[in-house]
Amino acid sequence: MDPNLTLIGQSIAMIVFVWFCMKFIWPPIMNAIEERQEQIAAGLAAAEKGQAKLEQSKAEAKGIIADARKQATGILDQAHSFANEIVSEGKSEGVKERDRQLAAAKADIEQEANRAREELRGEVSAIAIASAEKILQREIDAKQHEDILSKLAAEL
Amino acid sequence: MASEGEQGAQTSSEYIQHHLQNLQVCKDEAGEWVWNQCAGNLMTVNVDSMFFSVLLGVVFIWVFGKAARTATSGTPGKLQAFVEIIVDFVDSIVKDTFHGNSRVVAPLALTVFVWVFLMNFMDLIPVDWLPMAAAGIGIPYLKVVPTTDVNVTFGMSISVFVLIIFYTIKTKGVGGFVREMTMHPIAPPTRGAGLIAAPFIIAFNLILETVALVAKPLSLSLRLFGNLFAGELIFILIAIVGVWQLPLHFGWAVFHLLIVTLQAFIFMMLTIAYISLATEEH
Numbered sequence: 001m002d003p004n005l006t007l008i009g010q011s012i013a014m015i016v017f018v019w020f021c022m023k024f025i026w027p028p029i030m031n032a033i034e035e036r037q038e039q040i041a042a043g044l045a046a047a048e049k050g051q052a053k054l055e056q057s058k059a060e061a062k063g064i065i066a067d068a069r070k071q072a073t074g075i076l077d078q079a080h081s082f083a084n085e086i087v088s089e090g091k092s093e094g095v096k097e098r099d100r101q102l103a104a105a106k107a108d109i110e111q112e113a114n115r116a117r118e119e120l121r122g123e124v125s126a127i128a129i130a131s132a133e134k135i136l137q138r139e140i141d142a143k144q145h146e147d148i149l150s151k152l153a154a155e156l
Numbered sequence: 157m158a159s160e161g162e163q164g165a166q167t168s169s170e171y172i173q174h175h176l177q178n179l180q181v182c183k184d185e186a187g188e189w190v191w192n193q194c195a196g197n198l199m200t201v202n203v204d205s206m207f208f209s210v211l212l213g214v215v216f217i218w219v220f221g222k223a224a225r226t227a228t229s230g231t232p233g234k235l236q237a238f239v240e241i242i243v244d245f246v247d248s249i250v251k252d253t254f255h256g257n258s259r260v261v262a263p264l265a266l267t268v269f270v271w272v273f274l275m276n277f278m279d280l281i282p283v284d285w286l287p288m289a290a291a292g293i294g295i296p297y298l299k300v301v302p303t304t305d306v307n308v309t310f311g312m313s314i315s316v317f318v319l320i321i322f323y324t325i326k327t328k329g330v331g332g333f334v335r336e337m338t339m340h341p342i343a344p345p346t347r348g349a350g351l352i353a354a355p356f357i358i359a360f361n362l363i364l365e366t367v368a369l370v371a372k373p374l375s376l377s378l379r380l381f382g383n384l385f386a387g388e389l390i391f392i393l394i395a396i397v398g399v400w401q402l403p404l405h406f407g408w409a410v411f412h413l414l415i416v417t418l419q420a421f422i423f424m425m426l427t428i429a430y431i432s433l434a435t436e437e438h
Contacts, residue, residue: 002196002200003198003306003307004180004182004194004197004198004199004200004201004303004306004307005198005199005200005201005312006200006201006202006205006206006308006311007307007308007310007311007314008311009206009311009314010205010206010209010302010307010308010310010311011311011312011314011315012209013209013213013311014213014267014268014271014311014312014315016213017213017216017217017267017271018260018264018267018268018315020221020318021216021217021263021266022259022263022264022266024221024224024261025217025221025223025224025244025263025266026224026259026262026263026266027224028219028224028227029224029227029236029239029240029243030224030243030247031227031229031239032227032228032229032232032304033240033243033244034230034237035233035275036230039217039229053408054190058325069268106239108168117339119329132209149288
């Protein structure tokens with residue numbers, strides 16, 4: 001119970017143990033704990049970030065799909081109207097072509113008819129002259145009545 | 157257990173005396189080291205106290221050092237998890253109590269807590285086991301609980317005391333330390349007729365603060381020593397009563413388990429608190 005050298009011995013032992021603990025035990029354990037804390041915190045943050053990103057991507061995807069749908073509808077409409085246009089264009093072209101052909105045919109016919117009429121006129125006048133000649137051969141001098149005859153031919 | 161029968165005509169009081177006697181070695185007047193004739197000799201070493209305290213300190217260093225060497229920030233092993241629980245427990249207490257920035261205080265608190273706990277824990281080994289084993293190999297006395305030796309508890313509290321003074325001077329300077337010892341709790345008058353009273357007030361303050369300062373290590377060590385000594389004494393008394401000691405021993409051991417842990421915790425807590433007081437301004 002009396003105070004003695006043990007006191008000093010114990011003090012030295014304590015200093016040594018505390019120094020050892022301070023040097024070799026506390027720092028590595030504390031480092032490990034703190035590092036793990038950081039890792040866990042980082043992991044949690046990353047998970048949260050991932051979640052947020054997922055949400056965002058989902059929203060983005062939804063937007064893109066809606067856009068695509070809209071675009072597709074637009075293209076479809078455009079195609080429809082284009083087709084209609086082509087059809088109506090074709091129709092009007094056909095009508096025009098037909099009209100043109102018709103007009104050409106009419107003109108041809110008219111020309112043909114005119115030509116035939118001219119021919120006919122000549123022939124008729126020739127026949128008329130010939131028949132008149134035959135009739136008049138006896139009583140009319142062709143030379144004397146030539147002016148009348150040519151007047152007649154012009155009239156025909 | 158049954159020691160009365162085995163140790164011949166030993167009376168109860170002799171049995172108790174025997175259990176409370178340290179194994180001592182000392183330098184006598186002739187300058188020679190002698191065993192167990194050391195009453196009143198200052199040059200004495202309590203070999204058993206030193207042996208067990210250093211042994212338990214080494215156990216602490218070895219177990220915690222092993223955990224520290226293999227410490228990983230990944231998945232911890234079971235030893236590391238166990239060590240980390242204690243380290244984290246001590247660390248949170250230190251952070252709550254001690255606001256300064258010191259690399260010393262937290263490891264000090266950890267060492268004090270675990271070491272004192274281990275030393276206290278020796279109390280739960282049945283009181284006759286180790287002394288009888290020692291007697292078997294020719295060691296006459298053996299006190300197995302270092303903290304029932306007032307030298308051990310004083311040795312630790314004096315280290316703490318030195319740290320208190322060191323931190324006081326470190327944070328407040330020598331002048332601050334002197335001021336703290338003389339200008340509190342009553343501020344001496346600085347002018348007028350009261351100036352005559354100033355020396356007396358300073359002397360009064362000095363006496364008061366010295367008592368307060370010295371009371372810290374004194375109470376720190378005597379509290380631990382008293383609790384553990386009383387606990388040990390009761391274990392010894394229980395060991396005398398014969399067969400009935402078994403339930404009594406169990407009951408007291410369960411209760412003592414609480415004291416062992418609590419005293420280690422209190423010693424650590426007060427160590428932190430004293431150093432924290434030393435580093436803070438009033």
